Amino acid sequence: MQAETNAQLRLARRPNGEAVADDFELTQDAIPRPEEGEVLVRAHYLSVDPSARTHWNDGSSYRAMVQLGEVIDVPVAGEVVESRHPDFAVGELAAGQMGLHEYGVAPGSALTRVDLDIAPLSSWLGGLGLTGLTAYFGLLEVGDPQPGETVVVTAASGAVGMVVGQIARIKGARAVGIAGSPEKCRFLTEELGFDAAVNYKSDDLYRDLRAATPERIDVIFDNVGGPLLDTLIRRLAIHGRIVVSGATSQYNQDVIYGPTNYLALATMRARMEGFIIFDFEDRYAEARADMAAWIRAGSLKLRENVVAGELADYPQVLHRLYQGENMGKMLIRLPAGR
Amino acid sequence: MQAETNAQLRLARRPNGEAVADDFELTQDAIPRPEEGEVLVRAHYLSVDPSARTHWNDGSSYRAMVQLGEVIDVPVAGEVVESRHPDFAVGELAAGQMGLHEYGVAPGSALTRVDLDIAPLSSWLGGLGLTGLTAYFGLLEVGDPQPGETVVVTAASGAVGMVVGQIARIKGARAVGIAGSPEKCRFLTEELGFDAAVNYKSDDLYRDLRAATPERIDVIFDNVGGPLLDTLIRRLAIHGRIVVSGATSQYNQDVIYGPTNYLALATMRARMEGFIIFDFEDRYAEARADMAAWIRAGSLKLRENVVAGELADYPQVLHRLYQGENMGKMLIRLPAGR
Numbered sequence: 001m002q003a004e005t006n007a008q009l010r011l012a013r014r015p016n017g018e019a020v021a022d023d024f025e026l027t028q029d030a031i032p033r034p035e036e037g038e039v040l041v042r043a044h045y046l047s048v049d050p051s052a053r054t055h056w057n058d059g060s061s062y063r064a065m066v067q068l069g070e071v072i073d074v075p076v077a078g079e080v081v082e083s084r085h086p087d088f089a090v091g092e093l094a095a096g097q098m099g100l101h102e103y104g105v106a107p108g109s110a111l112t113r114v115d116l117d118i119a120p121l122s123s124w125l126g127g128l129g130l131t132g133l134t135a136y137f138g139l140l141e142v143g144d145p146q147p148g149e150t151v152v153v154t155a156a157s158g159a160v161g162m163v164v165g166q167i168a169r170i171k172g173a174r175a176v177g178i179a180g181s182p183e184k185c186r187f188l189t190e191e192l193g194f195d196a197a198v199n200y201k202s203d204d205l206y207r208d209l210r211a212a213t214p215e216r217i218d219v220i221f222d223n224v225g226g227p228l229l230d231t232l233i234r235r236l237a238i239h240g241r242i243v244v245s246g247a248t249s250q251y252n253q254d255v256i257y258g259p260t261n262y263l264a265l266a267t268m269r270a271r272m273e274g275f276i277i278f279d280f281e282d283r284y285a286e287a288r289a290d291m292a293a294w295i296r297a298g299s300l301k302l303r304e305n306v307v308a309g310e311l312a313d314y315p316q317v318l319h320r321l322y323q324g325e326n327m328g329k330m331l332i333r334l335p336a337g338r
Numbered sequence: 339m340q341a342e343t344n345a346q347l348r349l350a351r352r353p354n355g356e357a358v359a360d361d362f363e364l365t366q367d368a369i370p371r372p373e374e375g376e377v378l379v380r381a382h383y384l385s386v387d388p389s390a391r392t393h394w395n396d397g398s399s400y401r402a403m404v405q406l407g408e409v410i411d412v413p414v415a416g417e418v419v420e421s422r423h424p425d426f427a428v429g430e431l432a433a434g435q436m437g438l439h440e441y442g443v444a445p446g447s448a449l450t451r452v453d454l455d456i457a458p459l460s461s462w463l464g465g466l467g468l469t470g471l472t473a474y475f476g477l478l479e480v481g482d483p484q485p486g487e488t489v490v491v492t493a494a495s496g497a498v499g500m501v502v503g504q505i506a507r508i509k510g511a512r513a514v515g516i517a518g519s520p521e522k523c524r525f526l527t528e529e530l531g532f533d534a535a536v537n538y539k540s541d542d543l544y545r546d547l548r549a550a551t552p553e554r555i556d557v558i559f560d561n562v563g564g565p566l567l568d569t570l571i572r573r574l575a576i577h578g579r580i581v582v583s584g585a586t587s588q589y590n591q592d593v594i595y596g597p598t599n600y601l602a603l604a605t606m607r608a609r610m611e612g613f614i615i616f617d618f619e620d621r622y623a624e625a626r627a628d629m630a631a632w633i634r635a636g637s638l639k640l641r642e643n644v645v646a647g648e649l650a651d652y653p654q655v656l657h658r659l660y661q662g663e664n665m666g667k668m669l670i671r672l673p674a675g676r
Contacts, residue, residue: 225601244603258568258596265582266612273611274604 006031008071009100009311014058018252018322021315023056024072032105033082039108040082041094043101044337045306047075047125048317048330049159050248072100072314077114077125078336087113095124100311102334112284118292119302121338126329127163127295127302128288130277134245135163136287137280139221140171142273143243147172149218152209152232155248156197157184159329164221165194166300173219176212178228180324187327192301205231219243225250226257233261236268244274252322303328310334344369346409347438347649352396356590356660359653361394362410370443371420377446378420379432381439382675383644385413385463386655386668387497388586410438410652415452415463416674425451433462438649440672450622456630457640459676464667465501465633465640466626468615472583473501474625475618477559478509480611481581485510487556490547490570493586494535495522497667502559503532504638511557514550516566518662525665530639543569557581563588564595571599574606582612590660641666648672 005028012025034040052074055066066073077095080088085108088094093114098104114124126132138160145151151168155161156177165175165188177188177197185197196212198205209231216237222229225247233242250256265272280287294300305328307317313332321330343366350363372378390412393404404411415433418426423446426432431452436442452462464470476498483489489506493499494515503513503526515526515535523535534550536543547569554575560567563585571580588594603610618625632638643666645655651670659668 230596244601246604247601250601256598256601258598258600260594260596262596262600262610263563263582263585263588263594263612265610266584266614269612269614269617271609271611272600272603273609274601274607276604276607279607 004031005029007102007311009314010069010071011056011066013068015053015056015252017254019053019056019315019318024315026312031103034084034105036084037107037109038105039080039085039088039094039111040103040105041076041078041096041098041111042081042103042336043076043098043334044078045076045122045125046100046311046314046332046334047129047131048314048321048332049074049131050251050318050321051246052318053251073097074100075125075129076101076104077121077129078104083108085109093121093124095121095129100314102311102336119295122304122306122329122331122333123302125331126159126304127300128291131159131329132163132291132302133280133284133287134277135160136167136291137277137283138243138245138275139164139167139219141280142275143219143221143241145171145173145219148174150174150176150213150215150237151219151221152176152178152213152217152235153221153223154178154200154228154232155223155246156188156194157327158223160223160245161221162188162192162303162328163300166192166294168219169193169195170294170299176217178209178224178232184327200228206234209235216240221245222247224248225259229259230261233259233264236264236270238268238270240268240270242270242272244272248322304331305329306331306333308333308337342369343367345440345649347652348407348409349394349404351406353391353394353590355592357391357394357653357656362653364650369441372422372443374422375445375447376443377418377423377426377432377449378441378443379414379416379434379436379449380419380441380674381414381436381672382416383414383460383463384438384649384652384670384672385467385469386652386659386670387412387469388589388656388659389584390656391589411435412438413463413467414439414442415459415467416442421446423447431459431462433459433467435468438652440649440674457633460642460644460667460669460671461640463669464497464642465638466629469497469667470501470629470640471618471622471625472615473498473505473559474629475615475621476581476583476613477502477505477557479618480613481557481559481579483509483511483557486512488512488514488551488553488575489557489559490514490516490551490555490573491559491561492516492538492566492570493561493584494526494532495665496561498561498583499559500526500530500641500666501638504530504632506557507531507533508632508637514555516547516562516570522665529641538566544572547573554578559583560585562586563597567597568599571597571602574602574608576606576608578606578608580608580610582610586660642669643667644669644671646671
């Protein structure tokens with residue numbers, strides 16, 4: 001019933017700038033057996049997230065960083081092949097932070113039961129996974145958009161951004177997305193219902209941003225950082241909020257570009273605030289119930305960019321993500337996937 | 339009874355970097371007469387504040403910037419020489435934003451009545467003026483220190499900083515000051531009762547900071563900005579708050595140094611927030627009542643650094659402030675002053 005061995009991808013050395021294939025090592029070992037309370041899951045989909053990169057540096061992080069030789073820690077969705085937890089039966093589907101294993105083990109308490117009536121398996125790593133939860137709690141708990149306010153989100157056609165803009169609209173705010181091509185901008189306005197989208201590669205970004213935000217910006221949900229964030233801060237409204245979700249433009253840099261316009265926080269009586277999604281763990285179910293209702297109502301559309309591949313393809317798929325080629329949640333579907 | 343003419347200092351050109359004497363022009367005109375509701379005040383003390391510099395650039399600010407040829411806008415304290423406002427009688431003392439005039443006119447509603455039983459006239463520009471109010475509202479409303487928490491304040495021996503640390507202690511927090519010399523550090527711990535002080539010119543600032551903040555930093559009250567702020571952010575505690583009060587290290591720079599450690603806001607679930615003192619105008623009386631009680635109880639000590647001089651000395655006294663020579667609130671006492 002099972003393969004004889006289990007493949008996994010490990011961190012072979014600390015990346016210098018962007019991670020390359022040689023920073024990883026594909027290894028094989030025996031398929032693990034779950035202990036009491038644990039579940040063994042065969043991976044169908046692997047989550048590919050720019051933020052994974054932040055755990056591979058030699059330095060502190062909010063979670064233990066990945067040590068050399070350790071398996072890369074990413075969310076995975078797949079099928080239960082052995083269970084010693086009462087909530088999971090063999091043949092059911094589950095998602096959780098199991099790492100880049102073909103067969104991963106996790107405590108049942110750390111896994112999410114997948115309900116295909118709400119959304120397909122791949123979406124449980126995207127809109128219904130940590131990605132969507134990041135959008136939900138970051139926007140609603142930190143950004144706190146009010147009806148009629150303007151929310152601007154960067155990397156808007158990415159996994160987190162596309163959910164942020166749609167939830168902003170569901171809450172009665174005006175949603176403006178920043179993305180890197182005319183196609184992405186059209187995707188945002190025509191397919192996802194954003195009120196406006198701005199291509200950050202414009203000759204005159206500030207002009208375009210101003211046109212898209214006539215009443216300035218109440219909430220900046222930032223996934224990108226760098227000079228783009230500075231430009232957005234120039235349009236911040238009084239009592240504006242900047243949600244620090246990520247900084248994809250900076251993860252591969254040795255020296256982070258700090259927001260040179262941060263003194264606008266004083267002139268605008270504004271705040272810049274971060275969050276860690278794991279702090280909201282006891283509210284994931286509530287968030288997923290809201291999102292499931294929005295999906296059924298048609299007000300929240302999820303989109304995945306699924307690449308068929310193997311564990312070993314992870315580095316190059318991550319590279320594509322950093323190239324900005326992506327729309328929607330980036331996933332690898334393994335041969336076992338369906 | 340009055341001199342025949344009135345002197346004032348005007349902005350002659352926009353400073354390039356730090357302001358120099360030639361950026362200002364001393365002019366003379368007739369002594370103004372108050373309109374109905376206004377008060378004419380002869381200046382005794384002029385407030386010298388690093389933040390004044392932020393109004394002389396050609397760019398937006400939360401207040402109208404000073405235009406070329408306009409009188410420099412600073413707080414002044416002095417004696418009422420003519421009054422058309424019922425709350426002020428000739429011979430009484432008043433403080434307010436009257437600008438660098440020998441004789442200034444302001445609406446009575448914008449002036450503060452000075453009570454020498456609470457503190458001397460000079461303190462009504464310092465601890466009981468906008469400086470102290472900035473410390474009070476910035477710390478209590480934005481920083482919100484809790485008993486047992488650690489508050490670190492930069493430019494701690496300056497006008498705002500010394501009040502911040504003392505209020506932090508009054509509220510039961512641990513107060514740590516950052517200053518630029520052993521003398522200033524001793525002033526903070528021995529005269530003002532700070533729990534610890536750190537000289538930012540140390541060979542190993544982070545080591546000294548860590549020793550002074552064994553439980554990390556819950557509130558950073560920042561007046562300085564630049565790389566110093568980055569170092570402080572490295573010690574930020576979970577749910578920490580950074581109060582953006584000012585950035586004296588950056589006011590004379592063309593390009594502001596943004597905090598390169600701002601992503602710690604995410605890992606630490608922290609916020610960085612600014613404020614404008616004028617938003618709290620309807621609570622100034624409440625704050626002054628608190629501070630007057632603390633002064634009487636001996637838990638709040640004010641200190642002014644008073645330089646005897648003329649209006650024309652303002653640029654060089656401001657320069658001394660930027661040289662970091664100052665302890666306490668920097669003021670010029672004019673010949674009329676007492």
